[in-house]
Amino acid sequence: MVGQEVHIRSVGTALPGSPVDNAALTKAFRLTPVFEQWIDAFVGTRTRYLALDLVTGEQRYSLADLGETAARHALETAGVAAGEVDLVVMGTSMPDALLPTTVNVIAERAGITGVPGYQLQSGCSGAMQALDLAHQFLLAGRHRTALVLGGDVCAKHIDLSLDYSGLPPEEMVNMVLFGDGAGAAVLTREPGPGSVLLHRAFVELSGLGQPPGQRLEWYGLGDRDSGTPAVREDFKAIADLVPELSVDILARLLKEQDWQPADLDFLLPPQLSVRMTEKIMARLDVPGVREVSCVAETGNTGNALPFFQLERALPEMAPGDRAVAVAVESSRWIKAGLVLEKA
Known part of the structure; x- marks a missing residue:
């Protein structure tokens, strides 16, 4: 309806x-x-x-x-x-x-x-x-x-x-x-030709007590010459925590949708970098799933990345196909994801 x-x-x-x-x-x-x-x-x-x-x-x-x-x-x-x-x-x-x-x-x-x-x-x-x-x-x-x-x-x-x-x-x-x-x-709220059902979108702050993994400054007239680095990243913390959080996100989304890993046809993993995505996919360990990644060609485009992944995945999904997208934000360790199904 x-x-x-x-x-x-x-x-x-x-x-x-x-x-x-x-x-x-x-x-x-x-x-x-x-x-x-x-x-x-x-x-x-x-x-x-x-x-x-x-x-x-x-x-x-x-x-x-x-x-x-x-x-x-x-x-x-x-x-x-x-x-x-x-x-x-x-x-x-x-x-x-x-x-x-x-x-x-x-x-x-x-x-x-x-x-x-x-x-x-x-x-x-x-x-x-x-x-x-x-x-x-x-x-x-x-x-x-x-x-x-x-x-x-x-x-x-x-x-x-x-x-x-x-x-x-x-x-x-x-x-x-x-x-x-x-x-x-x-x-x-109505389907159209080629549309995909968005069952669920999920966002959750999870970084209680954990230092931020990334900091991005925005300078004004008063601090633009402060010498503070514009972008700082704790890549070791990211390498350690993002795969772990990705596993948590996937497990939660599957459980709430009452799906099993074997029910998945497509998986859209986090796209921090090629090497990091390889590590995350190994940890997620979903045999037979089709990985949808673009970071090797586009680089990490931040908030544009899920759209590039969706643009690749949607035309490939056949009726009945199921997909999960996983994203992790390291600034304050935010879990996020999507659950999709082709009607």
């Missing part, structure tokens, strides 16, 4: 420019080929897309630019007009500005107006938070059609004048892990 189910009608994504391989990144940071080898061995990412021109230092794309492209693609694919959207929700850790919020800039550009727009400030769980909020609103009958967005642009944290050879590993790793991108999904 209408109002008792929520369907993902379509997904759209956007990447800035052309792929940047590890050789190009090594050259831009004026480092030796040993750095390129280190990326392959420790991270595994082959390419990523950057809103910043690595030659001139110019920011060529904003998050709003990418979000608008993804939103228009999702709406067109779903066959939904801008005037039919009555809710917009976005998750991001790196908005273009504190105000106006990027979600409202994207909505305006896409021709959406007269609706509530919510922007959630979060890391790798932000897209899941946005999907969860839209899911709850639609189930409650308050809205019929939601545009859900997620994305990040890290250009403001790349300074090509720096001596990258002097950066400590916990700062350097962020220069190779991340890429820029945006994604969008259209959620409705």
Whole structure:
């Protein structure tokens, strides 16, 4: 019945420019080929897309630019007009500005107006938070059609004048892990051609007493020259805790859906890096499941990643197929996930 189910009608994504391989990144940071080898061995990412021109230092794309492209693609694919959207929700850790919020800039550009727009400030769980909020609103009958967005642009944290050879590993790793991108999904209370049923979206804070695994600064006029690193990451803690939390998330979602691991056809694991995803998949240990990963080609695009995974998975799902997506945010150790089924 209408109002008792929520369907993902379509997904759209956007990447800035052309792929940047590890050789190009090594050259831009004026480092030796040993750095390129280190990326392959420790991270595994082959390419990523950057809103910043690595030659001139110019920011060529904003998050709003990418979000608008993804939103228009999702709406067109779903066959939904801008005037039919009555809710917009976005998750991001790196908005273009504190105000106006990027979600409202994207909505305006896409021709959406007269609706509530919510922007959630979060890391790798932000897209899941946005999907969860839209899911709850639609189930409650308050809205019929939601545009859900997620994305990040890290250009403001790349300074090509720096001596990258002097950066400590916990700062350097962020220069190779991340890429820029945006994604969008259209959620409705009615199915459509190719739609997938969203059974559940799950978000839970779990880091009581645990130091944050990542910190991302936002500088103002008063502290922009403080010398505080813009991005700090405890990669050892992440490597230790994220696989463990991923196992907890999968077990919980399967139990609440009354599914067994053998019932799963698709698994969308966390996408921190290629090497980390390999480690997580080994810990999840679901034989025969189809892994849906994109981080090797896109890099870690933060809140855009689940949309890139969904964009790959949805066309491959046959009627009756079941999927679970898992995400972990290390900033305050947030568990998140999705449960999907093709009707």
